Amino acid sequence: MALPLRYNLRNVIVRWRATIATILGVALVVAVYILVQSLAVGLEKSSRNTGDSRNVMIVRKGSTAESSSQITREQFQLLQYWPQIARDGRGQPIVSADVVVMVTLPRRESTAEAHVLIRGITPAGMKLRPQVSLVAGRWFVPGRREVVVSQRLAARIANFDVGAQFKTGSHTLTVVGWLDGARSAFDSEVWMDANEARSIYHRDNYSSILARVVNETAGAALASRIESDKRLPLRALPEVQYYSAQTMTAMPIRILGNFLATAMSIGAVFAAMNTLYASVGARTREIGTLRVLGYRRRSILSSFLVEGALLALVGGILGCILSLPMHGYSTGTISFESFSEVIFEFSLTPWLMAKGLIFAVAVGLVGSLLPALRAARLPPIVALNSV
Amino acid sequence: MSAPPVVVIQETSKIYQQGEINVIALDRVSLTIRGGEFLSLMGPSGSGKSTLLHIVAGVDRPTSGECCVRGIDLKRLNESELADWRNQNVGFVFQAFNLIPVLTAYENVELPLLLTRLRGKARRTQVNTALELVGLADRRNHLPRQLSGGQEQRVAIARALVTDPPLMVADEPTGNLDSQSAHDVLTILQALSRSAGKTVILVTHDPKAAAFGTRTVHLEKGQLLN
Numbered sequence: 278m279a280l281p282l283r284y285n286l287r288n289v290i291v292r293w294r295a296t297i298a299t300i301l302g303v304a305l306v307v308a309v310y311i312l313v314q315s316l317a318v319g320l321e322k323s324s325r326n327t328g329d330s331r332n333v334m335i336v337r338k339g340s341t342a343e344s345s346s347q348i349t350r351e352q353f354q355l356l357q358y359w360p361q362i363a364r365d366g367r368g369q370p371i372v373s374a375d376v377v378v379m380v381t382l383p384r385r386e387s388t389a390e391a392h393v394l395i396r397g398i399t400p401a402g403m404k405l406r407p408q409v410s411l412v413a414g415r416w417f418v419p420g421r422r423e424v425v426v427s428q429r430l431a432a433r434i435a436n437f438d439v440g441a442q443f444k445t446g447s448h449t450l451t452v453v454g455w456l457d458g459a460r461s462a463f464d465s466e467v468w469m470d471a472n473e474a475r476s477i478y479h480r481d482n483y484s485s486i487l488a489r490v491v492n493e494t495a496g497a498a499l500a501s502r503i504e505s506d507k508r509l510p511l512r513a514l515p516e517v518q519y520y521s522a523q524t525m526t527a528m529p530i531r532i533l534g535n536f537l538a539t540a541m542s543i544g545a546v547f548a549a550m551n552t553l554y555a556s557v558g559a560r561t562r563e564i565g566t567l568r569v570l571g572y573r574r575r576s577i578l579s580s581f582l583v584e585g586a587l588l589a590l591v592g593g594i595l596g597c598i599l600s601l602p603m604h605g606y607s608t609g610t611i612s613f614e615s616f617s618e619v620i621f622e623f624s625l626t627p628w629l630m631a632k633g634l635i636f637a638v639a640v641g642l643v644g645s646l647l648p649a650l651r652a653a654r655l656p657p658i659v660a661l662n663s664v
Numbered sequence: 665m666s667a668p669p670v671v672v673i674q675e676t677s678k679i680y681q682q683g684e685i686n687v688i689a690l691d692r693v694s695l696t697i698r699g700g701e702f703l704s705l706m707g708p709s710g711s712g713k714s715t716l717l718h719i720v721a722g723v724d725r726p727t728s729g730e731c732c733v734r735g736i737d738l739k740r741l742n743e744s745e746l747a748d749w750r751n752q753n754v755g756f757v758f759q760a761f762n763l764i765p766v767l768t769a770y771e772n773v774e775l776p777l778l779l780t781r782l783r784g785k786a787r788r789t790q791v792n793t794a795l796e797l798v799g800l801a802d803r804r805n806h807l808p809r810q811l812s813g814g815q816e817q818r819v820a821i822a823r824a825l826v827t828d829p830p831l832m833v834a835d836e837p838t839g840n841l842d843s844q845s846a847h848d849v850l851t852i853l854q855a856l857s858r859s860a861g862k863t864v865i866l867v868t869h870d871p872k873a874a875a876f877g878t879r880t881v882h883l884e885k886g887q888l889l890n
Contacts, residue, residue, distance in 0.1 A: 281778065282854045287766035566762040569723055570776045570823075571751025573744050661758075 279576055280567070285584040288556065296588060297553040302548040303592025303637050306541040306664060308599040311633045313534030315603070319624035320527040323430075327461035328516035331363075332405055333496050335486040335503065335513045342523070343377045343485040344617070352509055355482060357483065359502065361495040362488045372484035373402030376474045379617055380445045383435045391609075393434060394617040395424070395445075395467045396532040397474025405487050409463050414439040414454030419470040422448060422477070429620040430608050439538025447476045454543055462520055465620045487516065521591070530610075542640050545592075549644025557652045564652050565660025579655035585645020586590045586638050597630045667699035670831065670863045671720055676702055676729030678715050678886075689715040691727065691886035699830070702857035702864040704877035712886040713867045714835055720747050720865060721754045721833045734830060751779045755824030755862075757834035757853075761816040763808040769795065769819045770804040776827045796823040798852060814845025825862075832856060832864045838873050850876040 289296045304655075328334075335356075340346035351482045356362075362370045376397035381390045403409070403416075417423035431437035431452075442451050450469070458464035474480070490496040500513040557564070564577055604625040609618050671740035678690040690712045697703050705713045711866060716725035719731050722738050731738050733753065743750055750756075763772045773791045795801045798818035808816055817837060824832055834853060850866075854876045857864045866877055874880045882889040 281771075283771075284764065284767060291766055307825045318668070539790050562760075562762060563764055566764070567775070568747065569750060569756050570719070571779045656719055661723070661762075 279583075280453050281496075282573065282583070282587075283342070285580060285587060288424065288560070289584060289588060292552070292559075294555060295555060299545075299548050299552045300592040300595060302545045303589045303640055304595035306538060306545045306640065307593045307596025307633045307637050308637055309541060310534065311624065311629055312540035312603055313530065313537060314629055314632070315600070315623045315625045316608070316610075316621075317527040317531040317534060318626060318629060319608075319621040320530065320619070322624050323460055323462055323619070323621040324520045324527075325521045326408075326459065326461065327520035328490075328518075329405065330515065330517055331408070331489055332516035333488050333490050333499055333513050335488065335511050335517040335518045336484075336519075338510045338512045340512075343375070344379055346377075346484050348374065348483045348486055350482070353486060354505070354510065354512065356486075357488075359499065362518045363491050363495075367541065371405065371489035373399045373487050374471070375402055375485050376471055376478070377400070377481050377488065378474060378478045378480070378486035382443060384434055385437070386592070391434060391466055392611070392617040393430065393466060395469060395474060396412040397471035397480075398468050399471045402471070402487060405469075405489060406463065406602055408459045408461055410457050410459070410466075412455050412457045414452075417453055417473075419472065421470075422450050422473065423453045424450050424467050424469040425454040426452055426467045427457050427464045427563065427620065428457055430467070430609075431616065432607070433565055433609055433618065433620070440513045444478070446606055458664070460622065462523065462619070466620055476597055477625055482514040510586075511582040512600060518626040538636070542636070545589075545640045546644040549585055549589060549641055550647060552588070553581060553645045553648035554651070556650045558580065560652075561660050561663040564655055565657050565663070568657035568660065569657075574653040578649045581649030581652050582642060582645050585649070586641040589641025589644070590634065592641075596637065597633055600625060619646065667701070668795055669696045670699040670701075670734055671695070672732045672773050673716075673720070674730045674731070675730055676716075676719060676884060677851045678712070678719065678724070678765060679727045682887040683866065690719070690726070693883075693886070693888050695888060697865065699863055700857060700861045701879060702854060703866065704880040705865060705867045705868060705883065706871070706873035706874050706880055707747045707883035708869065709747055711883040713883045715886075716883065717833050717835055717867050721756055721831075723756075724752045744813075748779075748803075751776055751827065753829050753831055755821075755827070755829045755832040756839045757817070757820050757824050757832070759836035759839040761813075761820045761840070763819060768805050768807055769800060769811065769822075772808070773822045773826050776823060779884060780827060789828055793821075795819075797825070798822045812845070813841050817841060817845065817849050821849065825856060830863060832862050833867075834864070835867045837866070838868065838870065843881070844868050846870075846873065854868040856878075880885065 320478050336343060336346035357372050358372050361370055365371055378395045381393055382393050384391050412428055417425055426437045436443040437452055439452055439455060442449050490499055503509050503511050503513045603623045606623045609620045673693060673695045674694045675694055676690055677692050680687040680689055707713045719726050770791055773794050777787050795804055798821050800818050802816060837849055850873055853864050856862045868874050
């Protein structure tokens with residue numbers, strides 16, 4: 278039979294200073310763990326949110342990102358009328374050859390610079406990405422040096438307000454609108470007319486082709502036809518799959534998060550251990566009394582383990598609460614695929630919270646194990662005679 | 665006809681190792697205590713009386729010799745069995761009361777009962793009866809620090825008798841009390857022996873306290889004098 282829980286509860290309340298220190302220690306570890314992991318989740322979510330299941334992305338073979346891919350005009354001409362590609366009402370193929378250029382622009386709140394991805398896009402390309410919407414201003418007009426920038430990116434890059442102008446190379450571009458990518462990778466992009474982009478950045482070739490396919494079978498057929506055509510050193514894959522493969526950036530964040538959490542949890546384990554050792558020391562005679570009354574060693578052991586786990590659980594809950602305000606907070610990092618600025622959100626999922634709590638309880642159990650063992654191993658007569 | 669023996673100690677010794685020196689706390693002690701007896705164990709400090717009490721109560725083990733309580737050789741019980749045996753057979757009263765400071769008088773008395781099969785109402789009745797017996801029913805929700813020394817010791821006695829054990833052991837229970845409280849505590853122990861038929865062993869070096877017992881034995885340097 279275990280000791281009543283109120284015995285533990287009242288003991289931790291009596292030793293409130295040590296209790297608060299332990300709880301705060303665990304809370305801090307759990308908050309850091311959850312926040313860093315939520316960054317990784319947010320980044321992955323942003324990649325996963327991107328793409329339409331009916332679209333196929335075509336890039337150069339061997340390219341992992343659009344920015345490092347090249348497709349010639351001949352190659353585009355050759356494949357745009359293939360039967361696997363869907364047609365619109367006027368019989369035109371629904372396909373867009375985009376130009377993706379990386380430019381360096383000053384940040385809004387510091388003198389540092391960021392790499393920003395500019396996408397030269399055709400009207401078909403915009404239709405192929407219906408999740409992107411205009412939230413301020415208007416769309417760019419082909420033939421003019423105009424761009425529409427992501428609203429989230431505008432918060433981080435200088436001169437991205439609607440009506441503002443910025444210089445890239447020898448050209449000046451005017452921001453005429455803000456787009457919203459619905460928490461997708463397009464939240465990290467600047468859009469302009471494809472021909473305009475090719476002209477000012479002197480690009481003969483395209484970066485990628487996005488095509489609507491007739492159906493899933495046609496998508497697979499398109500991929501295998503491109504694969505077998507010796508004239509086309511290209512690779513086709515579903516757009517959704519292309520973007521979900523762009524989650525490599527999240528990996529270092531995950532590793533950093535795990536490393537930080539592990540390092541900090543060692544500290545928290547020692548804090549819990551210290552608290553419980555002090556508690557065992559102060560309660561030695563109590564332990565002796567309980568043993569004389571008939572409580573077995575394992576009752577004493579489990580009582581101290583429960584106490585440690587309880588303390589840590591409260592710390593874990595506090596850590597979750599501390600990290601909650603960051604949910605949905607937009608931030609940016611450098612993509613490890615394209616080296617451009619990537620905008621994403623802290624994403625605190627229930628599963629992440631649950632993992633944080635499990636982590637906290639584990640810290641509590643590990644921290645209380647040695648003090649609990651010491652308490653349980655005390656011979657009753659030795660415990661009774663302690664002062 | 666005298667009552668059957670409850671405690672039988674034969675040639676029991678206890679030797680402590682202190683560095684390289686062996687300290688003989690008990691030296692081949694033999695003693696028989698009968699049911700319902702109130703035995704006062706006297707002797708100067710370090711004479712081995714507490715050691716003897718701890719061995720009889722199953723808190724400590726002898727180095728050699730036998731200690732049978734109600735026909736059970738305590739040597740044969742392992743650590744867990746001994747814990748269960750103490751819960752069912754021994755009520756322990758300490759000099760420093762040893763109440764759990766964060767638990768109320770009621771909860772302290774209830775502690776040994778949590779290890780029994782008693783549930784709910786039956787357990788409440790038993791705890792309340794024990795508290796009434798020591799005259800502290802109205803203090804059941806007080807924490808130990810809200811009680812006087814005498815009251816604390818009476819709560820400790822209630823805790824010792826709540827499981828209705830046949831054997832009550834008290835280690836200098838009046839050592840920390842004023843004379844009136846000491847008298848109250850000893851009267852309760854005497855009543856337990858006389859009217860409830862419990863075997864009581866009292867360790868004391870106060871002859872006045874010892875006089876409450878039905879028999880007094882003296883220990884000196886680990887040996888029984890009479």
